[in-house]
Amino acid sequence: MSEKELQEFLSVCNVYKGFGEGDSRQEVLRGMDFQVRKGEFCVLLGPSGSGKSTLLNIIGGIDSADDGYISIAGDKLRDMDEKALTRYRRKHLGYVFQLYNLIPNLNVKENIEVGAYLSDDPLDIDELLNTLGLWDHRYKLPNQLSGGQQQRTSIGRAIVKNPDILLCDEPTGALDYNTSKEILKLIEDVNQKYGNTVIMVTHNNAIQDMADHVIKLRDGVVRKNIVNENKISAVDLDW
């Protein structure tokens, strides 16, 4: 991959997206434009309704732009049909949601295996369980776990296939302060250990300090595009 490609691993080019029709139509994204480098920890920061989740879904290939395009390593998502999009998600993406969405009757290890199944070259599950601090809980069902443990499991499921991009939609939104910091630390570790590009959507301003790249959104446009030269570790975050 050339230096330029590294720099523009993920390009969001003039993306528009609206919902509804007629008078009730609402433009959520209005010409969104930025690039993310490979291996970067990027935070999309903004208040409710700023369009950050919509943008994440478009990057994830589960929603589409009305105009403009997203390209990953030069491949434009808008040129992909549904099958190609599924392949793209399968091969390149890991997803972490606010509400973990684990399969209730599979245990921790099996939930992670669900992610591993999608990859030709998954990470070692036992090693990952240790990294996630879930080794002792690996045979527990989701309902026997705390919120933090469930989110760790969902992160495990997302990264076990070693995706190029890890998309996190408010991963700490349902967690308390301490657990949130643990989860953020975990995502930071994963980013550093495996080199995945992380794109995290949050409305928590404090999280921007741990990112390489911060994109502040409001009313569907990029208000600020900041490269954070002085990032700090997740453990040092405070809010």
Place this chain on the structure above:
Amino acid sequence: MRDPINKRILRDLAKEWKRYLVLFLLMSFMIGIASGMFVANGSMLKAFDDSYTKYSMEDGHFILKEEATEELLEDMPDNIDIYEQFFKEVPEVTDGNEDAVVRVFRIREDLNIACENEGRLPETEDEIAIDRMHANNVGVGIGDTITVSGKDFTIVGLIALPDYSTLFKKNSDIMFNAIDFDVALLTDSAWDDLNGNITYEYAFRYDETPASDKIQKEWGDDLVEKIAVIAATGGYTDNKDEAEELADNVDEWTALLENIDETTSMEDISEAMDNLEALEPYGDNENELTDFVPRYANQAIQFAPEDFGSDVAMMGVLVYVFIAVLAFVFAITTSNTITNEAAVIGTLRATGYTRGELIRYYMMMPVIITVLSAVLGNILGYTAFKDTVVSMYYNSYSLITYETVWNPNAFINTTLIPLVVMTAVNLFVIVRKMRLSPLKFLRRDLSTSKRKKAMRLPRFRFLNRFRLRILLQNIGGYIVLFFGISFVMLLLAFSVGLPETLDHYKETMTEELISEYQYILKDYKDEDGSIITTDNSDAEIFSMENLVTTDGVNVGEGITVYGVTDDSSYIDADLPEDGVLISSAYGTKFGLKEGDTIVLKEKYADKTYEFTVRGIYNYTGGLGIFMKNDMFNDVFDLEEGSFSGFFSSSKISDIDEDMIYTVITKEDIMSLSTQLDHSMGSYMDYVSIACLLIGILVIYLLTKLIIEKNAGSISMVKVLGYENSEINSLYVNLTSAVVIVFAFVSAFLSIYGLTFIFKIIMCSMSGWFDIYISFKGILKMVGILLVSYFIVSFFDVQRIKKIPLTDALKNVE
């Protein structure tokens, strides 16, 4: 790596084991019954086919007036082997039955060999073996004593004779009678000693097995003529013309010898005497053929196997409807699961799971349960249920023993088709559901329609508006509930409607009959050539012929062709000059209307007849066509003025019994319904119970769906302070009202469905009658469904009670 999601299957099964167990048992039970019926049928038919060689079944038999001399038998046609099968028809007295007649044979060794169902053949003079079914009917068994022609015999064997699988006393009888008629075997010496007139019956087999019924008919026609001539001429010739010439000559010679006068030449006298002398040996062999029954036309042999088919047709359709209902239940269950797991599915799709992988997973459960049910059902079908069906057949017919044989038809109907139906219905529902985007799943927004604005409601009381709002909000769920109830109702209509239809048919048969009695004569002229008449003022001549259809929904179905008088008081219609009227049953079944042309043919010959339909005559009692008697005689090349017999509303007593071939009465015409009632009727109670269970299951699943969907709102109104009774009045009472309305609507709709299905069934069988369900029957169907619902509503109330208040506070994305 195997898809780890599949590990869920066993856990899902364990979690919802009660639901799956009920579905599994219901399906196994139904497949079992159907498989039992198919297997029993197939095995019995195979046994029938094999009995031709295994028990050396006859190709036909004939009866002579006297015992045939050896010379006569030697002169019989070369292409048959003849076996003596003399019998004595004598009274039989058992404890329960004083009026029976038993046809007693010697033990057969070469032809029509007895199948020993129980016990053995008689070995001593006081032992007897009797028909197994008759024994069952009159309540006697091995070791019991019966009195036959005044002599006591001990029953040592219960048998089935291959030429009496159905106990028809006369081949012209329309129904068999296994209570008042019996067949039995005695040892030679016991038979010789038995008091009674001997009937000289001879059974025969062709040297070469006839390949078809048609060939049997051709050979039989030829044979009957030859045997009649051979018997009449004492073996002099088998040629009818030659026989007639001989008869003329004999008359001439006899007349010459009786009227000798001076003009008679000595030469003529001596020639006549020589000729008559030469014929003397034949005179010793002279005999008379009194009956001839080829196998293809022998009801005692053919009736049972032909009857088996109707049960299978009926059962097949019932299984398909049943499986469709269960497939629907499964599809709803799976659809419900998908709704509940929407977020997980969305996540999996977002991380790259393909739609196909998820569809495969959700398809697994219905397929696994169906396969397991088919396995258990078939095991039951080949064992317990087959025995039940077989015993049902054994209760109707004197059947030989059989061996269970593998039946590909059963496999297709009870395993392949259910699997295909289950797969198709579930695939349709799951694929439709999975078509939604991952984002919709993640947002738990699984509605395919666009959200509409809230509808303005009339100014009802608040609670009524609330109920109406719930109804509108859950309209999808209630539509599904309506479909579910309609399916159950269709099954109920089947179980309630079939017995009712048969009863109704029997009740209205008297009105439907053309006449109380139909006397069919052997010939319309008596031995003296005078036309047979009666003084009975009710009697009216008619002609009748049986043809079969050549096209349409059921090729080869028997159609009765009637020729009636112009001013008939039994057929109230203006008969056309240049065409025919068809019975409404024929018209409905074959979809015929005025102006159509119908082509019928003789059953065992190729001659066809073409008729133009000039109208429909309202007669549902049978498939028939009506024309003027003159036209009838013309069409069938009969003498002018000839006829087949008399319609009469009262008994005719002034016609010589010998001239009557048979009398058709109400009971005879009802044979189809009687048979169906006998075989299918007993099942319908079980089907009703199964319907009740399915009703409970379907309504339980569907109302559960509605309540679960509203759990959040229910929880919220609980938080607001509504009491359980108020919540029940909102949700349960609304559902109750809806179910009651649905029950009535679907009951009426199901009758249309059943009429359609019944038509398909009837098209695959001989005969016709319309489905009939009384208003009482409809109430019964609605009643059963409502009982199902009220049982379920008890669980619904409990379910609502259990919804926690915290549900309302859950964070739903």
